[in-house]
Amino acid sequence: MKRRSSRNPSNTRGMRYRYPxxxxxxxxxxxxxxxxxxxxxxxxxAFVICNVTIHHVLGxxxxxxxxxxxxxxxxxxxxxxxxxxxxxxHDPVDDGQANHVRFLPPQPPQREEEEEIHxxxxxxxxxxxxxxxxxxxxxxxxxxxxxxxxxxxxxDKYDDLVRSSESNNGNSHNRQRQVFAQxxxxxxxxxxxxxxxDNDGDCPFHPASGYPKAWNTMEIIQHWNPDDTTPPQxxxxxxxxxxxxxxxxxxxxxxxxxxxxPFVLRDHPQVLDTVRRxxxxxxxxxxxxxxxxxxxxxxxxxxxxxxxxxxKDGKQKAPxxxxxxxxxxxxxxxEWQERANVQDPEKLGVDREHWYFRLKGTDHPKSRFLYEELxxxxxxESFFTVVPRExxxxxxxxxxxxxxxxNHFDGSRNWxxxxxxxxxxxxxxxxxxxxxxxxxxxHPSGRHSAVDWSxxxxxxxxxxxxxxxxxxxxxxxxxxxxxxxWFHYIISLETNYQCNARSGVTFExxxxxxxxxx
Numbered sequence: 001m002k003r004r005s006s007r008n009p010s011n012t013r014g015m016r017y018r019y020p021x022x023x024x025x026x027x028x029x030x031x032x033x034x035x036x037x038x039x040x041x042x043x044x045x046a047f048v049i050c051n052v053t054i055h056h057v058l059g060x061x062x063x064x065x066x067x068x069x070x071x072x073x074x075x076x077x078x079x080x081x082x083x084x085x086x087x088x089x090h091d092p093v094d095d096g097q098a099n100h101v102r103f104l105p106p107q108p109p110q111r112e113e114e115e116e117i118h119x120x121x122x123x124x125x126x127x128x129x130x131x132x133x134x135x136x137x138x139x140x141x142x143x144x145x146x147x148x149x150x151x152x153x154x155x156d157k158y159d160d161l162v163r164s165s166e167s168n169n170g171n172s173h174n175r176q177r178q179v180f181a182q183x184x185x186x187x188x189x190x191x192x193x194x195x196x197x198d199n200d201g202d203c204p205f206h207p208a209s210g211y212p213k214a215w216n217t218m219e220i221i222q223h224w225n226p227d228d229t230t231p232p233q234x235x236x237x238x239x240x241x242x243x244x245x246x247x248x249x250x251x252x253x254x255x256x257x258x259x260x261x262p263f264v265l266r267d268h269p270q271v272l273d274t275v276r277r278x279x280x281x282x283x284x285x286x287x288x289x290x291x292x293x294x295x296x297x298x299x300x301x302x303x304x305x306x307x308x309x310x311x312k313d314g315k316q317k318a319p320x321x322x323x324x325x326x327x328x329x330x331x332x333x334x335e336w337q338e339r340a341n342v343q344d345p346e347k348l349g350v351d352r353e354h355w356y357f358r359l360k361g362t363d364h365p366k367s368r369f370l371y372e373e374l375x376x377x378x379x380x381e382s383f384f385t386v387v388p389r390e391x392x393x394x395x396x397x398x399x400x401x402x403x404x405x406x407n408h409f410d411g412s413r414n415w416x417x418x419x420x421x422x423x424x425x426x427x428x429x430x431x432x433x434x435x436x437x438x439x440x441x442x443h444p445s446g447r448h449s450a451v452d453w454s455x456x457x458x459x460x461x462x463x464x465x466x467x468x469x470x471x472x473x474x475x476x477x478x479x480x481x482x483x484x485x486w487f488h489y490i491i492s493l494e495t496n497y498q499c500n501a502r503s504g505v506t507f508e509x510x511x512x513x514x515x516x517x518x
Contacts (some may be wrong), residue, residue, distance in 0.1 A: 240470025361394030387504030399492030421496025
């Protein structure tokens, strides 16, 4: 029997060799997908080739054009090298050894004739220098700038006044700002004449053992009661910390900062620039405009901090019978200044109302002008900013005469710059924690001393008899370095402007504070 051909369409048995309708559809669409894929691949390859060609052409054009700009680039590079050489005299140099930093030898100061040549660069601010120095910082370090029209118009107006006064006096910018700061210092304070401290002899290149000098706290406040804003007739104080001149003692100051001990740096150029602006008549009024700012109000001259957020969740309750010692209100700078400049002694008594004006500088558009005003507190690594990523903004407190901020410690290192007026600081080592009778940490005013230093009750707080401290009076152009957890008690001797900034925490003194329950 003849075998039927499997390719014969009429052969019904051959159906098993044919593609069913479903398989035909799948084969058809599958081939289409392959075609689409090939088209897409070709498109991508063409796109890549075009981009490479374009970048090659643009790159060659840029290289050819950059050659024509070469002289300008050389000039910029020379300027940057000169600025870096000037900066090196104050900058630490990492020599590659762990936990060790060496410092370049100081360079001789420029002559006044040279400073006059570069007056235009130094007038009013250090914005250009900060921009150039900022190129060497990490990407995480960002300068906060304020270039709005309203701010620039105010700055330009007062910078022009400074420039004209300098040209009339014939002094260089550096000399003129020093003269201005010195004119604001009404008196020269001296260490107490007991031979126990001398600012020259007791301030070697590195802090000596036992630094700073301390005396019995009761002896200090009996010599000059905190409620009295008039200095002793002799102007002698229980000074126990060093005061360093920026131009002469910068490396000393850096060593003391690295050792985490308190000291004062005087006449830093950037601080002096701010001192001069802020004490020009009308400048702060124009700068702060008619905006209301947080202001602390007290029925007397004592200001005890308290934390209202501690009881928000309801888990903790305020002590029985406790009332907030101060209230927070809002007022403009002009309103505060009107109250602060009262001359009537009866209205400035310790039992009269007092106000503590506050400013907060952050990256917010409404407050970033403070960073432009206080360039030395910019969140970039510098003498004043040790750990930029741990900065907490700028805090300014303007005190009227007689205001007292009660004794307390802060949980991070702190730079305090005085930009006008006078403030008296009584400092205590963290090892005095037990003797200072602090409120416990769960108290609304935790980490603050419960003792009224202007009238201490030693029967209620007998440990206060053993407390030790020293004191310093800050004047315009002074910057106080307070290491982490150092105690400070503050008295405003006259209307004053003070700003501070924090950057990082150290742990040299944590055991003393831990023993107090913190």
